[in-house]
Structure formats: C-alpha cells, structure tokens
Amino acid sequence: MKSLQVVTPHMECIFNCPFCIAKGHKHNNVFVNNYLYNYDLWKNNLIKVINDNKDLKYVVITGTNEPMQSKECVNDIIDIVRGVNKDIQIELQTRYYKQDDIYNKLDVVAYSIANINLLKKIRPTGNIIRYVIIMTDTFNWYSLYEIIKLIPKNVKQITFKRLIDTNGVNKKVDDYILNHKINDDTLYKLKDDIQKYSGELSIRLDMECMHCEGRYKIFRENGKLYNNWEEL
Numbered sequence: 586m587k588s589l590q591v592v593t594p595h596m597e598c599i600f601n602c603p604f605c606i607a608k609g610h611k612h613n614n615v616f617v618n619n620y621l622y623n624y625d626l627w628k629n630n631l632i633k634v635i636n637d638n639k640d641l642k643y644v645v646i647t648g649t650n651e652p653m654q655s656k657e658c659v660n661d662i663i664d665i666v667r668g669v670n671k672d673i674q675i676e677l678q679t680r681y682y683k684q685d686d687i688y689n690k691l692d693v694v695a696y697s698i699a700n701i702n703l704l705k706k707i708r709p710t711g712n713i714i715r716y717v718i719i720m721t722d723t724f725n726w727y728s729l730y731e732i733i734k735l736i737p738k739n740v741k742q743i744t745f746k747r748l749i750d751t752n753g754v755n756k757k758v759d760d761y762i763l764n765h766k767i768n769d770d771t772l773y774k775l776k777d778d779i780q781k782y783s784g785e786l787s788i789r790l791d792m793e794c795m796h797c798e799g800r801y802k803i804f805r806e807n808g809k810l811y812n813n814w815e816e817l
C-alpha cells in the first residue's frame with residue numbers, strides 16, 4: 586500500500602457543499618470515534634498500519650466533514666506519522682481557506698475549490714500547495730490557460746476533479762450534480778489542454794477520486810482499516 590487516507594472524526598460539516606460525496610454513503614458515516622473514546626487503541630492501530638506497510642509513501646488527512654474542524658486530530662496524525670516514518674509525505678485536503686500555522690507542518694496542502702471566483706481570493710500557505718478544482722459549471726468555457734492565470738504563483742500543483750454522484754443514495758446531491766457539473770465541451774478541451782501542457786505546474790485530471798482499489802486504503806476514526814468508502 587503506497588497511500589493511506591486518514592479520516593478525522595465525523596461531525597456535521599461547517600460547510601454545506603451541495604455536491605458533497607460524504608452525504609452519499611449508505612452507512613451515513615457512523616463509525617465509533619475511538620480517537621475520542623479510545624485514543625490508545627486508535628493511535629496504536631495507526632502506528633501498526635504504518636509499520637506493517639513499509640512501502641507507504643503518502644498519508645492524506647481527510648474527513649467526512651472539513652478535517653480542520655478537528656485541528657487537534659490533524660496535529661496528532663502529523664506527529665504520529667512523522668514519529669514512525671519521517672519519509673512519508675503528509676497531505677491535508679481542506680476547504681478551510683483561513684491561514685493557519687498547521688499548514689506549514691504539512692508537506693502538501695490541497696485546497697478544494699468549487700467556484701472559479703474563489704481562485705484569486707484565497708491566500709494559500711504551505712510547503713507544496715495544490716489546488717483541487719472541483720469541476721462545477723462555474724468553470725464552463727474557461728480554458729486551462731485562463732484558469733492558470735487566475736491562480737497565485739505559489740501554487741505548484743493542480744488537480745481537476747470530476748463531480749461524483751451518489752448513485753441514487755442522495756437524490757438532492759445527484760440532482761445538483763446533474764444540473765451543475767461542468768459541460769462536456771469544456772471538459773474535453775481541458776483534458777486536451779492538460780495532455781499538451783508542458784509548463785512548470787504539475788497538473789492532473791482525476792476522474793475517479795472515490796475509487797480506492799489499487800490506489801489507497803482508508804483509516805477511520807474507529808481505528809480500523811477499510812478498502813473503500815462504502816465498507817462497514
């Protein structure tokens with residue numbers, strides 16, 4: 586296993602993104618919060634997973650809500666991972682745009698951005714900054730080069746992410762995605778531009794971000810390891 590996603594304890598998200606895939610799991614994200622109720626078990630299991638997987642290169646801190654709502658947990662995950670293997674690259678996935686010292690403790694800060702108007706407004710910080718562009722219709726008719734022009738110079742990586750529907754689990758989310766996903770013409774043009782791009786930025790298109798098999802495993806707040814987001 587090269588990559589592990591470590592999930593902060595679930596709580597109601599401070600944001601309410603209409604395309605939120607976390608609202609589309611049948612299990613409703615109900616896992617025992619052993620980070621809170623049995624910290625030693627949670628911590629020892631995380632250490633064991635890291636020790637058992639000598640090929641682990643990346644830890645991605647994420648959540649079924651905004652992970653910065655559990656800043657203490659984010660900090661603990663960083664300290665535990667660094668304490669076991671300092672060569673592992675640690676990334677935080679966040680929609681929390683306010684500056685915070687914790688961002689400087691991470692290798693990568695990946696800012697999720699779902700509206701073109703936000704590209705210029707965020708003042709990102711961190712060692713390596715990635716913009717994760719959630720492809721809503723606000724990006725319609727923008728070319729890759731027009732988007733790059735709107736991005737601050739300290740951003741080094743861009744990932745374009747397709748909106749993923751819940752396959753009928755959450756009709757409201759699915760309806761939103763149907764009506765607000767980027768249009769096909771813009772998507773095909775972006776794909777083409779990304780393939781031809783030869784500039785300094787690292788740019789990729791992620792069409793299957795929730796597809797774990799062969800890519801990563803998930804360590805939840807109950808201290809257990811999962812193969813995919815639906816597994817109970």
Ligand code: SF4
Nearest residue numbers: 598600602605649650
């Ligand atoms: S910030 Fe993330 S978890 Fe929270 S509502 Fe938005 S997509 Fe969902």
